[in-house]
Every structure is written in structure tokens, then in C-alpha cells.
Amino acid sequence: xxxxxxxxxxxxxxxxxxxxxxxxFPLRNLPNGAKVTRLxxxxxxFIHLGNLYGAxxxxxxxxxxxxxxxxxxxxxxEKRLVEGAVDxxxxxxxxxxxxxxxxxxxxxxxxxxxxxxxxxxxxxxxxYVKQLVTQGLAYPCFLTxxxxxxxxQDQETTKANPGIYGKYALHRELTMDQIENNLxxxxxxxxxxxxGGNHDLPQDLIRYIKVEDxxxxxxxxxxxxxxxxxxxxxxxxTYHFAHVVDDYLMRTTHVVRGEEWLSSLPIHVELFEKxxxxxPVYCHTAQLMKLDxxxxxxxxxxxxxxxxxxxxxxxxxxxxxxxxxxxxxxLNSNFEEWRILNPQASCDDFPFTTEKMSASGALFDINxxxxxxxxxxxxxxxxxxxxxxxxxxxxxxxxxxxxxxDHRQILEAILDLGRxxxxxxKDFISASxxxxxxxxxxxxxxxxxxxxxxxxxxxxxxxxxxxxxxxYNHADDQxxxxxxxxxxxxxxxxxxxxxxxxxxxxxxxGHVGHVSTVIRLALVGRSQSPDLWExxxxxxxxxxxxxxxxxxx
RNA sequence: GGCCCCAUGGUCAAGCGGUCAAGACACCGCCCUUUCACGGCGGUAACCCGGGUUCGAUUCCCGGUGGGGUCACCA
Numbered sequence: 213x214x215x216x217x218x219x220x221x222x223x224x225x226x227x228x229x230x231x232x233x234x235x236x237f238p239l240r241n242l243p244n245g246a247k248v249t250r251l252x253x254x255x256x257x258f259i260h261l262g263n264l265y266g267a268x269x270x271x272x273x274x275x276x277x278x279x280x281x282x283x284x285x286x287x288x289x290e291k292r293l294v295e296g297a298v299d300x301x302x303x304x305x306x307x308x309x310x311x312x313x314x315x316x317x318x319x320x321x322x323x324x325x326x327x328x329x330x331x332x333x334x335x336x337x338x339x340y341v342k343q344l345v346t347q348g349l350a351y352p353c354f355l356t357x358x359x360x361x362x363x364x365q366d367q368e369t370t371k372a373n374p375g376i377y378g379k380y381a382l383h384r385e386l387t388m389d390q391i392e393n394n395l396x397x398x399x400x401x402x403x404x405x406x407x408g409g410n411h412d413l414p415q416d417l418i419r420y421i422k423v424e425d426x427x428x429x430x431x432x433x434x435x436x437x438x439x440x441x442x443x444x445x446x447x448x449x450t451y452h453f454a455h456v457v458d459d460y461l462m463r464t465t466h467v468v469r470g471e472e473w474l475s476s477l478p479i480h481v482e483l484f485e486k487x488x489x490x491x492p493v494y495c496h497t498a499q500l501m502k503l504d505x506x507x508x509x510x511x512x513x514x515x516x517x518x519x520x521x522x523x524x525x526x527x528x529x530x531x532x533x534x535x536x537x538x539x540x541x542x543l544n545s546n547f548e549e550w551r552i553l554n555p556q557a558s559c560d561d562f563p564f565t566t567e568k569m570s571a572s573g574a575l576f577d578i579n580x581x582x583x584x585x586x587x588x589x590x591x592x593x594x595x596x597x598x599x600x601x602x603x604x605x606x607x608x609x610x611x612x613x614x615x616x617x618d619h620r621q622i623l624e625a626i627l628d629l630g631r632x633x634x635x636x637x638k639d640f641i642s643a644s645x646x647x648x649x650x651x652x653x654x655x656x657x658x659x660x661x662x663x664x665x666x667x668x669x670x671x672x673x674x675x676x677x678x679x680x681x682x683x684y685n686h687a688d689d690q691x692x693x694x695x696x697x698x699x700x701x702x703x704x705x706x707x708x709x710x711x712x713x714x715x716x717x718x719x720x721x722g723h724v725g726h727v728s729t730v731i732r733l734a735l736v737g738r739s740q741s742p743d744l745w746e747x748x749x750x751x752x753x754x755x756x757x758x759x760x761x762x763x764x765x
Numbered sequence: 766g767g768c769c770c771c772a773u774g775g776u777c778a779a780g781c782g783g784u785c786a787a788g789a790c791a792c793c794g795c796c797c798u799u800u801c802a803c804g805g806c807g808g809u810a811a812c813c814c815g816g817g818u819u820c821g822a823u824u825c826c827c828g829g830u831g832g833g834g835u836c837a838c839c840a
Binding site: 252253254256286288289291292353357360368371372373374375400402411428431433434438440441443444445446448450451452454455470471472473474475476477478496498499501510511541542545546548549552570571572573574575576577579580581582583584586590630633634635636637638639665694697698701710723724725726727728729731732738739740741742743744 | 766767768769770771772776777778779788789790791798799800801802803804832833834835836837838839840
């Protein structure tokens with residue numbers, strides 16, 4: 213068999229030489245130890261927390277080492293393309309703080325190693341496929357779908373391993389005449405790798421590949437024996453082939469991907485070898501998991517878990533930093549410890565390592581996210597929080613936006629309530645939750661939502677408010693203000709000190725807390741809120757008195 | 766089914782041959798307190814099983830079990 217002849221017949225146009233490509237994709241000029249990583253989403257229009265989880269690893273590895281992090285669009289499957297998906301992916305990632313140094317952008321490619329969409333790199337893949345064919349390491353396969361499923365059925369009945377390999381690789385040794393004949397008939401074909409692996413051997417003779425994974429350490433698996441498709445009938449490469457060619461040409465040093473790729477690692481190792489490329493460092497991350505209906509862990513799924521889509525967290529108004537820090541706590545077990553020691557530092561200063569990454573899948577935990585978010589938001593200055601809130605409302609809650617925008621000048625004070633003490637309040641989790649938390653400030657969203665405490669009768673409530681209104685002086689400082697509440701408390705037969713009521717509940721109707729609750733209900737509509745005096749200061753004298761006078765139980 | 770990965774409290778996890786087996790979240794008390802939040806103190810709760818190796822295994826090896834992943838002209 214004249215492989216050169218076959219190669220020229222299959223790929224008549226000789227587009228490149230090795231030298232051309234080496235010149236076009238030179239070794240990167242980077243500092244020692246710089247890592248080059250990439251994110252390779254396929255534009256299916258959906259991206260979830262798990263994707264972001266992996267993206268952070270890429271991003272940290274590259275940016276921590278003064279390397280390059282680039283975006284490559286893996287669009288080799290035109291059946292799954294979704295309109296606008298690329299822009300959506302870029303927008304979501306950017307919202308969550310993932311920025312690329314090169315690659316695809318919304319306005320076209322940026323960088324010298326492009327094109328950064330695989331669909332535009334066909335000629336490059338063809339060059340390397342042709343090289344393999346020339347060397348007798350790949351061949352055209354004319355097997356139809358039906359024939360392949362027939363093979364699979366045979367394998368099922370004989371309990372053989374599925375796939376095209378060994379004696380099942382029917383077109384492996386076609387003669388040039390047979391191939392020519394098929395070509396003349398216009399039969400469609402794929403190009404398959406002629407795998408050098410063999411599993412039909414006694415156990416101890418099967419060769420194993422050994423790879424040192426950046427996260428998992430030494431990995432050992434049986435070598436590949438499958439004649440995998442590397443070029444589809446439509447001339448597009450499969451993931452396997454595109455991955456190997458691109459990561460070589462783009463000079464990727466670290467390939468970060470989910471553990472679901474572990475089982476195809478032998479294929480990639482063989483491809484790297486046959487193409488004469490050095491292997492990058494693989495980092496197979498554990499997957500983010502979720503508890504399914506039966507209480508079992510399950511990999512995040514696009515279809516089943518819409519609440520885990522990035523869009524969901526944007527809608528809820530989680531702050532990108534909170535998501536980032538939460539993911540970091542899952543990614544590196546020592547992050548939380550570091551955060552406690554460095555409360556004010558940017559999380560970008562955290563020394564991230566793949567060695568600290570867990571090899572087992574973590575369950576997504578909304579409780580933990582919320583807790584991280586509270587700590588995260590308390591570090592964000594109120595003026596920035598105002599912008600964040602308003603931007604969120606503009607996109608996801610128009611009614612809220614109208615109100616927030618109208619009260620912009622008091623928003624900062626509202627968001628800063630109780631946040632400047634030594635022990636700042638941590639009330640905020642997400643934009644939607646913040647809005648719900650502060651909405652009583654706005655008449656449109658204010659109403660008395662909870663009943664009186666059982667200790668206070670309706671008559672007493674009316675009298676409390678009556679006296680409160682009469683003695684109200686907006687200029688009172690906090691202690692003068694509270695002194696007046698104490699007076700009302702004792703005048704009406706309630707205990708000024710909660711302890712007194714606790715110790716002798718028969719002597720009092722209730723205590724100062726119950727009296728305050730009445731005032732709180734009148735002012736904010738709820739039995740719980742930050743400091744009332746401060747709220748009144750923000751509300752203003754007129755509105756405070758108005759609410760006190762209007763309140764009815 | 767083959768192959769691969771994983772296995773410490775409810776969750777995330779330290780640990781890397783000798784520990785009373787950290788810590789965080791959640792939960793439960795108590796304290797602080799005009800409510801809530803914050804904060805402080807305390808508490809419930811874990812090394813999947815069986816063999817080895819060893820003076821000694823949560824830790825190393827083997828075998829199970831369990832969970833996950835993967836076996837496409839999808840990535």
C-alpha cells in the first residue's frame with residue numbers, strides 16, 4: 213500500500229509544510245514556569261456552575277504564573293450550535309470575573325494563535341490527518357451507520373468490548389483499488405486512527421500508559437486500542453483530534469478538564485505520540501455534584517438542573533465575588549483558612565495549587581454559598597453595593613429598579629446600616645434578597661406584615677404608638693430616644709429590663725422588647741430589623757411620624 | 766458488562782504509620798441584646814467492610830462493597 217498516494221488522493225491540496233506551521237505557531241515567549249491554559253466551551257448555549265468551577269482553575273493557573281489564559285470555541289459539532297451562544301458564554305464568564313488574555317471575543321479573534329474557533333481550523337487538522345495517513349497511521353473508513361450498529365450487536369452477543377478495533381476494524385486494510393472504487397462511488401467516509409494498541413493479549417502483556425495528572429498524581433490505564441474517528445465525514449475533526457492538534461499548536465501547557473475525560477485519556481496519549489507532540493500536563497478536576505431524587509450524588513446536568521445554570525445566579529443577584537469565593541473554597545481546601553488570616557485581601561492573592569484540589573466530587577451546598585456570600589458582601593463598600601443592586605434590578609426586576617433609582621441618594625445609607633461597627637451586620641446574601649430585606653423603606657413595598665406580639669393588646673399597641681408620636685423628637689440622639697421608650701414601657705406596666713419580666717412574668721404584661729416590637733412593626737412592618745433609631749434617621753422625621761400615626765393593628 | 770476515578774460527621778474537608786481524629790457550613794443549647802443580624806462560649810455528629818504489612822493502621826498493599834464517570838461521525 214502506497215500511503216503517500218492514498219494521502220494525496222484523500223487530501224489533494226498540500227496547504228502547509230511543518231516549517232510553515234512552526235513559524236506560524238511558535239513557542240510562546242513567556243517567563244519560566246508560566247502556564248498556558250484554555251477554556252474550550254462548545255457553544256450549546258448553556259453554561260453552569262460546574263463550567264465556572266473548571267474555568268477558575270484555568271484562570272488561576274495561568275494568571276498566577278504570568279501565563280496565558282485563552283478562549284477557544286469548540287464548535288466542531290454543527291448540529292449542536294446555538295445562535296448567540298458564544299456571546300452568552302463570554303458575557304457570563306466575564307460577569308463572574310473570568311477574563312481571557314487571548315482567543316475568541318465578541319468582536320472577533322484576538323491573539324496570534326488563531327483562529328480560535330475550531331470550525332475555522334479545518335485546514336490545520338487536515339494537514340495533520342494527511343500526515344498520519346501518509347505514515348500509515350490513519351485510514352479512510354467507509355463503514356455505514358448500519359454496519360457499525362451491526363458490529364455493535366455482534367459484540368453484544370459475543371460479550372466482546374464494543375468499538376472499532378482489531379478484527380472489527382473492517383476497513384483498516386482496504387487496498388488502494390477498493391478505496392478508489394468507494395471514492396468513485398461517492399461513498400462517504402471518516403478517517404480513523406490506526407491504533408497501535410492491542411487488548412487481545414494475556415492480562416499481563418497488555419500495555420499501560422502512565423500519566424502524571426496535576427490533580428490526581430500517577431494515573432495508569434490500558435493503552436488505547438480503538439480506531440477512533442479523527443475526521444468526520446463532513447471533514448470536521450472529532451474532539452479528540454482537535455484537542456491534540458490545537459493544544460499543541462496553541463502551546464497549551466496545562467489541560468484542565470472534567471474527570472469525565474479521564475476515560476478517553478489513552479486515546480489522546482496515542483494521538484500525541486503518533487503526531488510527535490509532547491504531552492501537556494493534564495489536570496482532571498472532580499465534578500461538581502448534586503443530590504438527585506434518590507439521595508445519590510450526580511454530576512450536574514444541563515437538562516435537569518436549570519437552577520445550577522449561571523443565569524440563575526445572575527437572576528438571583530449573587531455577587532460574582534461571592535460565587536468566586538465559594539468555588540474557591542471547594543477548589544482549594546485551605547482557602548477558607550487563608551481567608552480568615554487575610555480578611556481584606558483580594559482572592560486573587562490566594563496561592564492556588566492543583567495539589568490542594570480534591571479528587572472527589574463535591575456536592576453543591578447552597579447554605580455554604582450563602583454564608584460565603586454574607587462574608588463577601590460585608591467587605592464590599594456600600595457605594596459599590598448600590599451600583600450592584602441597581603444594575604441587577606435594571607436587568608431582572610424592573611419594579612424594584614424604579615423604586616431603587618428614585619431613592620438612590622438614601623440607598624447607600626440603607627445598605628450601610630449597622631455595617632460599620634466592629635461587628636458588622638451580615639444581612640446580605642444576594643441582590644434579590646437584599647431588596648426584599650430593605651424594601652420597607654419604600655412606601656410602595658411597605659405594609660405591616662406581621663401580627664402584634666401576644667404580650668401586647670391592641671389597646672396597648674395604640675397607646676404605645678400614641679405616646680411615642682407625642683414624645684417623638686427627631687433630634688434626639690440614640691440614648692435620649694430609647695429613654696423615652698423606656699418611659700412608655702414602664703408607664704404601661706411593662707418591664708424595662710427583659711430580665712425582670714423573665715424572672716417575674718406575673719408582675720408585667722411584657723418587656724421593653726415587646727414594646728419596641730410594636731414601634732418596629734409600625735415603622736418597618738416586620739418584627740425584625742436593624743436598629744430602629746438609625747432607620748428613622750434615614751426615613752426622615754416626616755415619614756417616621758407618618759408611619760407611626762397610620763399604623764393600625 | 767469492560768475500563769477508569771473516588772471513599773473521614775448531614776455538607777465541604779484537614780490528616781499523609783502512633784492525634785483525646787482539626788476547622789468551616791448546617792443543626793442544638795447558653796451568653797450578649799429593645800427584635801433580628803453580628804459576635805462569644807459550649808454541644809450532637811465521622812475514618813465503608815474484610816484480609817494482609819507492621820510493635821502499631823484513618824493513613825501503605827490486596828480483595829470486596831458503595832457512589833460516580835465513560836464506552837458516538839457530542840464535546
